Amino acid sequence: MELLIPSARADVLAVAAEWCSWLAHEKRQAAASVKAYQTDLLGFLKFCADHLGEPPGLDQLLALSTADFRSWLAWRHRRGLARSSTTRAVAALRNFYRYLDRQHGRHNPALKALRTPRLPKRLPRPLSTGQARTLLATVPEIADPDWIARRDTALLLLLYGAGLRVGEALALARGALGRDPAMQRSLTVTGKGQKQRLVPILPVVAAALAAYLEACPHARDPGAPLFVGLRGKRLQDSIVRRRMRDLRRLLGLPESATPHALRHSFASHLLAGGADLRVIQELLGHASLSTTQIYTGVDGERLMQLYHRAHPRA
Numbered sequence: 001m002e003l004l005i006p007s008a009r010a011d012v013l014a015v016a017a018e019w020c021s022w023l024a025h026e027k028r029q030a031a032a033s034v035k036a037y038q039t040d041l042l043g044f045l046k047f048c049a050d051h052l053g054e055p056p057g058l059d060q061l062l063a064l065s066t067a068d069f070r071s072w073l074a075w076r077h078r079r080g081l082a083r084s085s086t087t088r089a090v091a092a093l094r095n096f097y098r099y100l101d102r103q104h105g106r107h108n109p110a111l112k113a114l115r116t117p118r119l120p121k122r123l124p125r126p127l128s129t130g131q132a133r134t135l136l137a138t139v140p141e142i143a144d145p146d147w148i149a150r151r152d153t154a155l156l157l158l159l160y161g162a163g164l165r166v167g168e169a170l171a172l173a174r175g176a177l178g179r180d181p182a183m184q185r186s187l188t189v190t191g192k193g194q195k196q197r198l199v200p201i202l203p204v205v206a207a208a209l210a211a212y213l214e215a216c217p218h219a220r221d222p223g224a225p226l227f228v229g230l231r232g233k234r235l236q237d238s239i240v241r242r243r244m245r246d247l248r249r250l251l252g253l254p255e256s257a258t259p260h261a262l263r264h265s266f267a268s269h270l271l272a273g274g275a276d277l278r279v280i281q282e283l284l285g286h287a288s289l290s291t292t293q294i295y296t297g298v299d300g301e302r303l304m305q306l307y308h309r310a311h312p313r314a
Contacts, residue, residue, distance in 0.1 A: 007042075007049035009057035016041060019099045028194040040092035047072050058106060066110045069093075073114075090116045125256035126265035132160055135247050135257070142246055147215035148230070152243050154205070154212040155227055155235075159259060161205040163266035163284050164189060166237050166259045174213070175222030182210035191285035199283055267295045 008016070020038055023029045029037075048056040048064075051071060076086050093111065100106045127135065136156055143149035158169050168189050177184050184206045190196050201209075218224070218232035225234035240259050248257040267280050281292040 007046045008055050011058045012045065012056060012061065015058065015100065015104065016045075016096070018103075019096055022099065022103075023095075030192065036088065037092040037095065040089040041096055043076075043089065044072060044093055047075050051075075058100075062100075062106055062108045064108060064110060066113045069111060069114045087116055090114065125254070125261060126268040127253070127257060127261055129269060131251075131253060131257070132262070132265050132269075134251060135253070136160070138247060138251060139243075142250065143243070147212070147217060150208070150212040150215050151227060151235075152240075154208040155240065156243075156259070156262060157205045157208045159262040160266055161202045162187065162189075162199045163263050164199070165191065165263060166240055168285075170225070170227055170235055170237060170240075172226040173222065174220060174224050174226050176226060177209060177213070180210075181213055182206055184209065189285070193287075195285065195287075197282065197285045264295075267292070271295050 016038075019041075020034055023034045023037060024031070045056060048061070051068065052060055073086065073090075076089070097108055097111050100108075136153065139153045139156060140149040143152050155169060158164055159166065168191055171190060172187075176187060184201050187199050187201050188196055189199055213220070216228065218228050227235040229235050229239060237259075244257065244259050247253070248255070263284070267284060270280055270283075271277070277289065277292055277296070280295065281289050284292060286292045
């Protein structure tokens with residue numbers, strides 16, 4: 001992967017391009033993640049060029065002090081960059097320096113003393129079970145022609161019924177459903193880092209997928225995309241977001257009612273129904289249990305609301 005960075009010397013350019021290729025092929029990071037890390041590194045090198053008065057080489061990057069890294073954070077703050085953006089940029093920089101250390105034996109301990117900006121903890125905002133049912137039942141009323149309505153119903157049911165990310169659902173091929181989609185009871189999904197997981201498919205979801213495939217006028221070849229647009233090309237996530245926007249406006253749902261909110265709803269409703277947190281972690285494809293634990297906060301918040309509403313002394 002070629003990396004064009006005018007604010008650095010040739011040795012930095014070479015290692016940066018090598019690092020991006022390693023992220024993409026060895027670590028199997030998504031293309032969007034590699035692009036974001038590349039952009040973050042570019043911003044840091046531009047800062048270094050201004051800060052040092054010349055394009056930095058590897059020796060200059062390895063000689064940077066904690067004060068230099070803090071100056072970079074202050075520079076980002078003055079530019080009004082979001083704290084979440086800076087947190088990601090720090091992660092990208094740590095990753096790049098760790099790569100230098102492990103692959104090239106070049107070390108800079110100053111970065112370890114740099115504190116990552118703390119982000120406010122935001123709980124997921126799932127739909128209620130009633131909102132989810134109403135939303136799914138309303139899809140046929142606003143989608144046209146009929147096969148598009150069936151497609152959108154099947155897709156949104158898959159997000160809510162199996163907890164898939166939008167990108168995971170749109171990446172599926174027709175062959176993933178086998179010869180009889182109506183009898184499908186599980187699905188192999190490829191998630192982040194190209195990790196695969198097996199998710200159960202509810203009969204109602206399988207029936208919706210079968211109804212969509214039966215009505216879809218485009219190619220039925222096993223390697224073709226499962227969800228397609230009007231012209232038979234792979235469905236774009238912007239179309240899915242637009243459909244959810246239309247639905248939430250029609251139903252008066254909050255702005256947080258996005259396609260990803262259906263995944264949050266899947267996890268939250270399972271937890272509220274007594275599902276084990278480890279099971280939910282496996283179904284969602286989370287690498288760490290700490291990521292899944294945010295849903296305990298959602299459920300706990302709901303319990304407190306019910307308590308204050310119902311208890312006579314509340």
